[in-house]
Amino acid sequence: MAQTVFAPWDDPQAKPLIQFRNVTKRFGDFTAIENLTQDIYEKEFFSLLGPSGCGKTTLMRMLAGFENVTEGQILIAGQDMANVPPNKRAVNMMFQSYALFPHLSVWENIAFGLKREGKPKAEIEARVDEMLRLTRLVKFAKRKPHQISGGQRQRVALARSLAKAPKLLLLDEPLGALDKKLRQDTQFELMDIQEKTGTTFVIVTHDQEEAMTVSSRVAVMDEGRIIQVATPAQIYEAPNCVYVADFIGEVNIIDGSATREGDGYRIAWAEGQEPFVAKTPSSFSDGQRCHIAIRPEKVAISADRPDDMANAVEGQIIDIAYLGNISTYHVKLGNGQMIKAQAANTRRLSRRSFTWEDRVWLSWTDTAAVVLES
Numbered sequence: 275m276a277q278t279v280f281a282p283w284d285d286p287q288a289k290p291l292i293q294f295r296n297v298t299k300r301f302g303d304f305t306a307i308e309n310l311t312q313d314i315y316e317k318e319f320f321s322l323l324g325p326s327g328c329g330k331t332t333l334m335r336m337l338a339g340f341e342n343v344t345e346g347q348i349l350i351a352g353q354d355m356a357n358v359p360p361n362k363r364a365v366n367m368m369f370q371s372y373a374l375f376p377h378l379s380v381w382e383n384i385a386f387g388l389k390r391e392g393k394p395k396a397e398i399e400a401r402v403d404e405m406l407r408l409t410r411l412v413k414f415a416k417r418k419p420h421q422i423s424g425g426q427r428q429r430v431a432l433a434r435s436l437a438k439a440p441k442l443l444l445l446d447e448p449l450g451a452l453d454k455k456l457r458q459d460t461q462f463e464l465m466d467i468q469e470k471t472g473t474t475f476v477i478v479t480h481d482q483e484e485a486m487t488v489s490s491r492v493a494v495m496d497e498g499r500i501i502q503v504a505t506p507a508q509i510y511e512a513p514n515c516v517y518v519a520d521f522i523g524e525v526n527i528i529d530g531s532a533t534r535e536g537d538g539y540r541i542a543w544a545e546g547q548e549p550f551v552a553k554t555p556s557s558f559s560d561g562q563r564c565h566i567a568i569r570p571e572k573v574a575i576s577a578d579r580p581d582d583m584a585n586a587v588e589g590q591i592i593d594i595a596y597l598g599n600i601s602t603y604h605v606k607l608g609n610g611q612m613i614k615a616q617a618a619n620t621r622r623l624s625r626r627s628f629t630w631e632d633r634v635w636l637s638w639t640d641t642a643a644v645v646l647e648s
Contacts, residue, residue: 280490281505282315289352291316291441291474292337297346299332299498306332308498309346316441319468319475321485324495324521330478333495334444337476338367351441364441368448372431374419381406381415384433391438405433408467425456429463436471445477449484461487482522486510494518510569516646519567524602526568526613529648532558538640541566544609551584554645563648572642573615575603575628576635583637589613591632603628605636 282288290313299307307329314320322330335341336348339360348355355363374383384405388398406412409429414422419430428448435443448464449457465488468475479485485492486506493503494517502514513519516527530543530550538553541564550566558564579586592612593604596619603615615636628634 280317282318283313283491288315290314291318291351292476293347293349294333295347295349297333297336297348298344299329299336299341300344306498307336310498310500312493312500312503314474314476316474317472318490319465319477319488321489321492322476322478322495323480323482323485323492325480328495329498330495331446334367334446334476334478337442338365338444339363340367365444366435366438366440366442367444367446368431368435369446372419372427374427374430374434376419379416379418380411380422380430383419383430384437387434387438401437405437408436408470409433409463424452425460428452428460432464432467436467436473439471440473442474442476445475447479448477449479449481457481457484458487464488486522494521511644513567513644513646516565516567519644519646524570524614524616526570526573528566528568528611528613530564530566532562532564532645533560534558539645541645544607544611547587547607547609550643551640552643552645553640556645556647558645558647565646565648566643567646568638568643570602570614570616571600572638573613574637575605575615575617576637577627577632579635580637584640585642586635586637587613588633588635591628591630591634594628594630603634605634 292314294310294312297307297310298305322333324330332341336343339355339358350363350365375386378386381402384402385398388401406415409432411426411429411433414426419427449460452460461484477488489506491503492506492509493500494509495501496517502509502518509518509522513522519525520527528543530541532539532541538551539558540549541552542549552566574580587607589605589607591603592606595602598619600616600618605613605615607613613636
């Protein structure tokens with residue numbers, strides 16, 4: 275049975291849970307968010323991704339009600355949030371620091387918000403027990419925060435945030451304090467919890483790997499604007515500009531000029547070098563400046579010139595980054611351009627084909643690169 279794909283943003287009938295309408299936020303002379311319009315749908319795991327200072331945390335704080343909008347509107351479930359204080363919004367925010375009460379047990383930390391709302395004792399107990407099971411913390415219920423690990427504290431903060439069953443949970447760099455291995459494990463736990471509760475998650479992160487792993491969609495931000503919103507696969511395979519291509523993962527960017535040939539383009543890129551060949555849905559006029567963006571894993575490396583590839587170029591290995599499962603070769607071409615090529619390490623180290631200063635051929639197909647406007 276085919277699984278239905280979750281993509282409410284492609285459904286004209288779907289009503290967004292969150293609507294940013296022409297939102298601008300200024301701090302004095304500084305514009306943190308500029309005329310931003312974006313919809314986020316129920317049950318989405320939506321990531322705001324970008325470098326420090328791009329406006330992602332400001333956007334989240336406005337959503338939570340900790341900052342006021344200078345211009346424009348933010349709607350949650352169709353209601354304008356202009357005069358709705360943070361505690362009256364169906365929103366909860368989980369901070370990077372987790373902000374747990376050190377003198378309270380795990381159980382009491384999770385129960386805290388429910389007790390403040392004056393919920394009946396039996397209801398609180400049932401809800402806290404449910405949250406402990408969901409976050410796999412049952413056996414730590416009586417412990418204090420200092421008696422559990424960083425990953426467990428992160429789950430306590432998550433359980434406490436979800437206890438009040440918010441429509442929307444905002445997570446500000448929630449895994450920033452965890453080491454890499456734990457962060458990866460916790461990403462899958464977050465996805466699992468989000469799926470089980472059906473809560474809409476909006477996460478702020480500068481970690482591309484995190485955004486690409488957990489999200490239904492990623493919004494790549496720069497200087498207060500959203501540059502591209504798409505699924506992780508689309509962002510990676512079909513970036514809409516050099517900034518997005520360069521921000522996500524490793525990429526080779528080569529400058530050139532396009533000339534139409536058949537159903538593709540020839541890209542002139544260096545004096546005396548054979549032009550590259552690329553197929554692209556984008557249109558370019560003859561001679562138009564462009565960039566080709568190609569991921570290192572799409573570049574093959576070989577000792578001899580391959581016969582069956584649309585693009586082949588010779589160079590010398592300058593550097594090798596060995597990452598266990600893959601090696602990245604930094605290859606210098608005749609014109610000084612550096613290109614990275616990745617190969618899986620299927621053989622033992624002693625039996626590898628290439629080493630430093632070897633002359634090699636790099637090649638790729640005519641559909642491997644994305645052609646972007648200058």
